[in-house]
Amino acid sequence: MSGLRAPRRSTAITIAVILAVVVLPVLSALLGGYERTSGGEIAVVRNGGFFDNNKIRQVIDPGSGRTWVGLYSKVHKYPAQQRFYTITSDADKGDESGVDVVTVPSSDGVNMGIEGTLYFTLNQDHQSLKEFDDKYGTRKFRSANGKTYSPFDGDKGWSAFLDQIVRPVIDNDLRSQVNSFRCAELVSSCALVQNASAPPQQRNARTGAVVPESNNGNIAKVQNAINTSLAADLQSTLGGRFVTNIHFNLVRVTLPEKVQDAVDRAQAAFAQVSEAQAKVATARAEAAANKARQDGYNKCPTCARIEELKALPQGITVYAPGNPNGSLLPRR
Structure with a gap:
């Protein structure tokens, strides 16, 4: 019985070696002979077999199904979208x-x-x-x-x-x-x-x-x-x-950084100048308004008196502009 087992064992080993050396690589090559592309890529296929040249075999368009590209071919995938x-x-x-x-x-x-x-x-x-x-x-x-x-x-x-x-x-x-x-x-x-x-x-x-x-x-x-x-x-x-x-x-x-710094300084300086010019313009406008107001009072003294009365604080009942101790007499 032991003599019969030895040939069987050696036969199994031989078959396993054949599978590992021949069948599996062939199956792998056959399965690897198919390729496909996604919607965003396009592929150029080059020959790559042991006895083949390296010329371009075919082009696979975007979004393809499984395509036969040959044994050991090389697939170069490039972007197909923008x-x-x-x-x-x-x-x-x-x-x-x-x-x-x-x-x-x-x-x-x-x-x-x-x-x-x-x-x-x-x-x-x-x-x-x-x-x-x-x-x-x-x-x-x-x-x-x-x-x-x-x-x-x-x-x-x-x-x-x-x-x-x-x-x-x-x-x-x-x-x-x-x-x-x-x-x-x-x-x-x-x-x-x-x-x-x-x-x-x-x-x-x-x-x-x-x-x-x-x-x-x-x-x-x-x-x-x-x-x-x-x-x-x-x-x-x-x-x-x-x-x-x-x-x-x-x-x-x-x-450049130095030029931008100079621009920033110039803009800051112009901002200060603009602010100063605005203050000058405001002062001139106020002076012109005061002069115009005074000219009106000079032409209408009664109007000036009316403006003075309007400016009196609330609660004042007597107005005595000639009083040397004060022009306002509070209510008693």
């Missing part, structure tokens, strides 16, 4: 770690901080997406944390791609557009500390002080110019029309 890239001084909201502001000089040499958001969509045309994967899906990009990622490695990989490829284009466009405006044309309070460099047409004709101007129109011009130039520049830089529906929203233009 994406955005934020540049802001708020460390919790920017796409780069820490304070992230584009600093560019105005035409009169003031470094200005630009904050805004770029909205765009990855081109979902299959041919364009294949070209994009050939150019950028086969490379890795360094992120702010020092690690390298492929563009399809989730949000970190996509952000690393934007930081290294798209961000320089945004910076260059902002620099080109902002450099055509003076500081006061984009930040009206900048005029308060630029008396020496402001042109005559920006000055008050009577006082010579710089008059702050509305900058909403100029900010809109910068924003529109960036929207026009970004599309062409991104297509040229990326080597194809890989992003569509491009829109840049310029959120805020800030001044």
Whole structure:
């Protein structure tokens, strides 16, 4: 009996080894040969078998069902919905770690901080997406944390791609557009500390002080110019029309800390001047009113007496203006 058990045991071991070495990997490969995408992603599939090439096999559209992609194929998933890239001084909201502001000089040499958001969509045309994967899906990009990622490695990989490829284009466009405006044309309070460099047409004709101007129109011009130039520049830089529906929203233009401090001091000084001017105006108005009142009394002495009687405190019954001890006699 023991002799019969030995062959059975060895046979079981052999079958287990075959299952572990052959059957299970085959089943795993077969099950792993299916892929699907969610509603917010689109996938590029590349061949990856032992005896296969690495060319693109197919593209899976967003929200697909289970799709056969072949054994050991590589699936690169990219965002299919609108994406955005934020540049802001708020460390919790920017796409780069820490304070992230584009600093560019105005035409009169003031470094200005630009904050805004770029909205765009990855081109979902299959041919364009294949070209994009050939150019950028086969490379890795360094992120702010020092690690390298492929563009399809989730949000970190996509952000690393934007930081290294798209961000320089945004910076260059902002620099080109902002450099055509003076500081006061984009930040009206900048005029308060630029008396020496402001042109005559920006000055008050009577006082010579710089008059702050509305900058909403100029900010809109910068924003529109960036929207026009970004599309062409991104297509040229990326080597194809890989992003569509491009829109840049310029959120805020800030001044350097020292310049802003000077503006704050100037505004405080103007507030004090305005307060003093208001007091002077009030005093002049009161003096004019008193003079007019006195002129009326001079023309009508009776009216003056009537006003004096109206001003008497309650409870007074006798009015003796000639009394040297007092003009008022209280009731007894």
